[in-house]
Amino acid sequence: MKVSLFIPCLTEHFFPSSGISMVKIFRHLGIDAEYIEDQTCCGQPAFNSGYRHEAVPLAEKFIRLFREKEYIIAPSGSCVSFVKNNYKELNISDELKPALKNISDRIFEFTEFLVDVMKIENLGGEFNHTVTYHDSCHLLRELNIHDQPRKLIRAIKNINFIEMNSADTCCGFGGTFSYKFENVSVAMTEQKCKNIEASGAEYCVGADSSCLMNIEGFLRKHKMNAKTIHIADLLAESLKL
Amino acid sequence: MKSPAPSKTKKLIKEALGNGALRSAVFKATESSALSRQKIIDQIPYWEDLRDKAHLIKKDVIENLSKYLTQFERNCELNGIAVHWASDSAEAQKIILDIAKQNNVTKVVKSKSLTTEEIHLNDFLKANDIESLETDLGEYIVQLNDQIPSHLIIPAMHLSRKDIGELFAKKLGVEYTEDPAQLLLTARKILREKFLAAEMGITGVNFAFAANGSFCVVENEANAHNTLSLPPIHIAVMGLEKIIPDVSMLPYFLKLLPANATGQKSSTYVNFIGGPTGSAYGEGPEQIHIILLDNGRTKILKDPVLRESLYCIRCGACLNACPVYQQIGGHAYGWVYMGPIGSVLIPQFLGEKEGRLSPFLSSLCGACTTVCPTKINLPHHLLTLRSRIVDSGNSKFIERNAIKIWSKLGSNAKVYRLMSRIASFFQSKLFFNSPLRVPGYNKERQFPLIHSEGFRARFLKMNGDKKNG
Amino acid sequence: MDSRNSILKRIQEAGCYSADTSEHSSTIDLKISESIKSITPESKKDLWDQFKKEIELVAGAFYKTENINASAEIIIKFLTDSKISRVGISNEEICLKTALKIKEIESGLKIISPSQFDHAERKKEYAVTEAAVVNPSFAVADTGTLVFTLKGAGTSYPHFLCDNIFALIDESRIVPNQFELFRRLRREEMKEMFFVTGPSRTADIEKVLVLGAHGPRNLTVLMSENIAQ
Ligand code: SF4
Numbered sequence A: 001m002k003v004s005l006f007i008p009c010l011t012e013h014f015f016p017s018s019g020i021s022m023v024k025i026f027r028h029l030g031i032d033a034e035y036i037e038d039q040t041c042c043g044q045p046a047f048n049s050g051y052r053h054e055a056v057p058l059a060e061k062f063i064r065l066f067r068e069k070e071y072i073i074a075p076s077g078s079c080v081s082f083v084k085n086n087y088k089e090l091n092i093s094d095e096l097k098p099a100l101k102n103i104s105d106r107i108f109e110f111t112e113f114l115v116d117v118m119k120i121e122n123l124g125g126e127f128n129h130t131v132t133y134h135d136s137c138h139l140l141r142e143l144n145i146h147d148q149p150r151k152l153i154r155a156i157k158n159i160n161f162i163e164m165n166s167a168d169t170c171c172g173f174g175g176t177f178s179y180k181f182e183n184v185s186v187a188m189t190e191q192k193c194k195n196i197e198a199s200g201a202e203y204c205v206g207a208d209s210s211c212l213m214n215i216e217g218f219l220r221k222h223k224m225n226a227k228t229i230h231i232a233d234l235l236a237e238s239l240k241l
Numbered sequence B: 001m002k003s004p005a006p007s008k009t010k011k012l013i014k015e016a017l018g019n020g021a022l023r024s025a026v027f028k029a030t031e032s033s034a035l036s037r038q039k040i041i042d043q044i045p046y047w048e049d050l051r052d053k054a055h056l057i058k059k060d061v062i063e064n065l066s067k068y069l070t071q072f073e074r075n076c077e078l079n080g081i082a083v084h085w086a087s088d089s090a091e092a093q094k095i096i097l098d099i100a101k102q103n104n105v106t107k108v109v110k111s112k113s114l115t116t117e118e119i120h121l122n123d124f125l126k127a128n129d130i131e132s133l134e135t136d137l138g139e140y141i142v143q144l145n146d147q148i149p150s151h152l153i154i155p156a157m158h159l160s161r162k163d164i165g166e167l168f169a170k171k172l173g174v175e176y177t178e179d180p181a182q183l184l185l186t187a188r189k190i191l192r193e194k195f196l197a198a199e200m201g202i203t204g205v206n207f208a209f210a211a212n213g214s215f216c217v218v219e220n221e222a223n224a225h226n227t228l229s230l231p232p233i234h235i236a237v238m239g240l241e242k243i244i245p246d247v248s249m250l251p252y253f254l255k256l257l258p259a260n261a262t263g264q265k266s267s268t269y270v271n272f273i274g275g276p277t278g279s280a281y282g283e284g285p286e287q288i289h290i291i292l293l294d295n296g297r298t299k300i301l302k303d304p305v306l307r308e309s310l311y312c313i314r315c316g317a318c319l320n321a322c323p324v325y326q327q328i329g330g331h332a333y334g335w336v337y338m339g340p341i342g343s344v345l346i347p348q349f350l351g352e353k354e355g356r357l358s359p360f361l362s363s364l365c366g367a368c369t370t371v372c373p374t375k376i377n378l379p380h381h382l383l384t385l386r387s388r389i390v391d392s393g394n395s396k397f398i399e400r401n402a403i404k405i406w407s408k409l410g411s412n413a414k415v416y417r418l419m420s421r422i423a424s425f426f427q428s429k430l431f432f433n434s435p436l437r438v439p440g441y442n443k444e445r446q447f448p449l450i451h452s453e454g455f456r457a458r459f460l461k462m463n464g465d466k467k468n469g
Numbered sequence C: 001m002d003s004r005n006s007i008l009k010r011i012q013e014a015g016c017y018s019a020d021t022s023e024h025s026s027t028i029d030l031k032i033s034e035s036i037k038s039i040t041p042e043s044k045k046d047l048w049d050q051f052k053k054e055i056e057l058v059a060g061a062f063y064k065t066e067n068i069n070a071s072a073e074i075i076i077k078f079l080t081d082s083k084i085s086r087v088g089i090s091n092e093e094i095c096l097k098t099a100l101k102i103k104e105i106e107s108g109l110k111i112i113s114p115s116q117f118d119h120a121e122r123k124k125e126y127a128v129t130e131a132a133v134v135n136p137s138f139a140v141a142d143t144g145t146l147v148f149t150l151k152g153a154g155t156s157y158p159h160f161l162c163d164n165i166f167a168l169i170d171e172s173r174i175v176p177n178q179f180e181l182f183r184r185l186r187r188e189e190m191k192e193m194f195f196v197t198g199p200s201r202t203a204d205i206e207k208v209l210v211l212g213a214h215g216p217r218n219l220t221v222l223m224s225e226n227i228a229q
Helices: A011-014 A016-029 A046-048 A052-066 A077-087 A098-104 A110-117 A138-140 A148-154 A182-199 A210-219 A231-238 B006-017 B020-041 B049-064 B065-078 B091-103 B114-118 B122-126 B137-144 B161-172 B180-197 B225-231 B246-263 B297-301 B306-311 B317-321 B324-330 B339-350 B365-369 B378-391 B395-409 B412-428 B455-468 C003-013 C023-041 C043-056 C069-082 C093-105 C119-126 C157-161 C178-184 C187-191
Strands: A001-004 A030-036 A071-073 A108-109 A130-133 A203-206 A228-229 B082-086 B107-108 B129-134 B199-204 B207-209 B214-220 B233-239 B269-273 B289-294 C061-065 C088-089 C110-112 C129-132 C136-142 C145-148 C164-170 C191-195 C218-222
Touching: A001 A016, A001 C129, A011 A210, A011 B378, A011 B412, A011 B455, A011 C061, A016 A030, A016 A228, A016 B455, A030 B365, A046 B378, A046 B395, A052 A098, A052 B395, A071 A077, A071 A110, A071 A203, A077 A098, A077 A108, A077 A138, A077 B455, A077 C061, A098 A108, A108 B091, A110 A148, A110 A231, A110 C187, A130 A148, A138 B365, A148 A231, A182 A210, A182 B006, A182 B324, A203 A231, A203 C191, A228 A231, A228 C110, A231 B161, B006 B020, B006 B324, B020 B246, B020 B317, B020 B324, B049 B065, B049 B246, B049 B306, B049 C023, B065 B289, B065 B339, B065 C003, B082 B091, B082 C003, B091 B122, B091 B233, B091 B289, B107 B122, B107 B180, B114 B122, B114 B233, B122 B129, B129 B137, B129 C178, B137 B161, B137 B180, B161 B180, B161 C061, B180 B225, B180 C119, B207 C178, B214 B225, B214 B233, B214 B246, B214 C136, B225 B233, B225 B269, B225 C157, B246 C178, B269 C187, B297 B306, B297 B339, B297 C003, B306 B339, B306 B378, B317 B324, B317 B365, B324 B339, B324 C043, B339 B378, B365 B378, B378 C129, C043 C136, C043 C218, C061 C069, C069 C093, C069 C129, C069 C164, C069 C218, C088 C093, C093 C110, C093 C129, C093 C164, C119 C157, C129 C157, C136 C178
Parallel strands: A001 A030, A001 A071, A071 A108, A130 A203, A203 A228, B082 B289, B107 B129, B107 B199, B199 B233, B233 B289, C061 C218, C088 C110, C088 C129, C129 C164, C164 C218
Antiparallel strands: B207 B214, B214 B269, B269 C191, C136 C145, C145 C191
């Protein structure tokens, strides 16, 4: 089996290790992971800020690169959801339109792919810490991903998984929202971090780099104890890959 | 706080965030509303089907609006209800004033109606020497406080019992107390007299029924019933979209609305009005007028997708579910409709310029749409409106150009990687490898480090290792 | 052009289409009605049990009584305990009958009935009357709701202006839910009626529930097997 990696901007520049962890896990499972070097941004920031025309060339580029791929996998739910659900809102060239369906049927978030497509819930591995899980909005509400990451986490040996309060409440990032309305965004992040802390978890696991970046940024600035960890990193670490 | 000010939302947000009492009041109230809502829904196994059904009913109505409105008009008239049409606030105000003048009305009681907030009715009547008193407890409080409601269902959500105690002491001259029961008693006593003396009652409409020319008002306090049954004249103001084909469809909505609005299985009172002096003893108002208000709704109708925003039954659940609303409360949105539905309605009602910030005041988390009883796709509409605002030239110059450049450069992988290398260079030379300071983001949050070796480089290396090894 | 026509014109120009949603709609109806069926009690007794549970959840009280006499006694006890000397009634015969029964035992009681006064007077009289005896047309089991049709009650003042409401209802008048209720109501009745679920309430101050907002503080339902006897 072969999968094609879709590495969103934040993973590429800020959290390359999550992408690498994902690759390691695929290798561990005997899945061939290819990386198309020409890929860039999927266009979500432009689209979500209201710049639909500006999102078009990026989307077209993405479609051209990925149109033939059997599985497109990303370690970030929000970008997956954007490609899957919102490319059809864009005025892309007619020539590329037929490829859209193929892409939206074949693009998966990492945990969704493991659990729903590969039917893998237990990767083995061991992690001796207390963790909680933050439901990223687009994973949860647009891709319906709720149980998949939890199954993978719970299967890890010695891990102590606890649900925090309001795990499904937004962390406050929201892309450009985080700087357009910085103070509101921060107030939301603060609430999220309080909930993480109150849960007693050492790690907040997530499956979307943007939320993790946001939460981690607040935790560090305010010298709180908890850390964030991407689920791919968690799995790779438990497997000592 | 009286005139619409969504364009001032940044200032209003700052005020709200700086007000600790407001924030904790709003946070607690929204949380408890969301919880009690969930408790009821857990007992209704067909909840999702109800939402589907309500969506379809509203869709049918909105797509066939003139048919249902004219049918409603005809049947109202057969029932002796006078129907008036108002294109905008000014017309609605004039209709009401004319009726008041013809009947020498000087004292009006009102029950909660957002539609009348939309047309600034209280201020208008006051300016015309007519006393217009809100009678819903929450509305009464905000009116005393010279404010507008901060929530669709709980108008005084932003005030604590202490605030209200002080307000009553100051404005009503009663002894200070913060006991909600005592405060209610004070209001009840004053308003009981007002109900009995009022010459006109003004209410909103929750649902109007085309097939039999009647309508209903849903409430908990009995103030709406008193408003529409005691004074000799009743005026009901309704947005065009409030109609449903027939009263027999009401049970769907009467399950959805109270669960979502107040976490009740049923609201305490549902009042059905189908004509003047209906009872055996000539009770009830002698005149009933209904005002069908456009005020921008037909403009919303023009967009085949955005017209879905007219499916709203003003249940307030999207506010309680919204993490943005939870932090800032309703006044920060700057208009009578707030929260996610407010952000969707503001630019459509008030235009792209005044509403240029509203659709952006959302993290697009989508919690709103999962609770909406008529399944309005609120985040989708926010996105559509964002692009409308950009297309109408109401976005910021710098942003526009930054995104244009990003889109150009981002289409080329080589340039894209070069940009990242430049940023990483800056980070190492100017910030000595500590996180970049990103204005507008990192006041309270550390910006992550840009890795000089990104995913691509690492992947290639890893692959090389594999191949070589 | 007047506003009516200009509004209708704008609607027409908006270019809506006649969406036929009926087919999809009836599939959903089927699902809903099946789901409702699976959770609806079958016997009258169970329906009343459900009603009792629901009305108590919204701070109402419920008693099953043998007959009018037994109902009257419950009311009398309440009236003497709370030192109430005026009882308002609504138009239905059973209300008057019960009131007279009460008066037989408590002769000092003053009965306020709607036919005694003209409109303006009646308002004032009921406003100073603290208890009322009323007779709903239906009770809805799954929400604990009472349904009053204005044609039957003749007035809504006792129901809203008096503080303590006693609702007399016959055992046969229970319906499982509002869907069934609307099948049972006559078209004319649907125009002028009101639903009551518990005493009036507000939670407008810090979400603290307070009973007796602008209407009744107490609601007691007295159900009996053959109310007329
Ligand atoms: S948009 Fe939906 S959830 Fe929000 S108030 Fe309207 S009906 Fe309720």
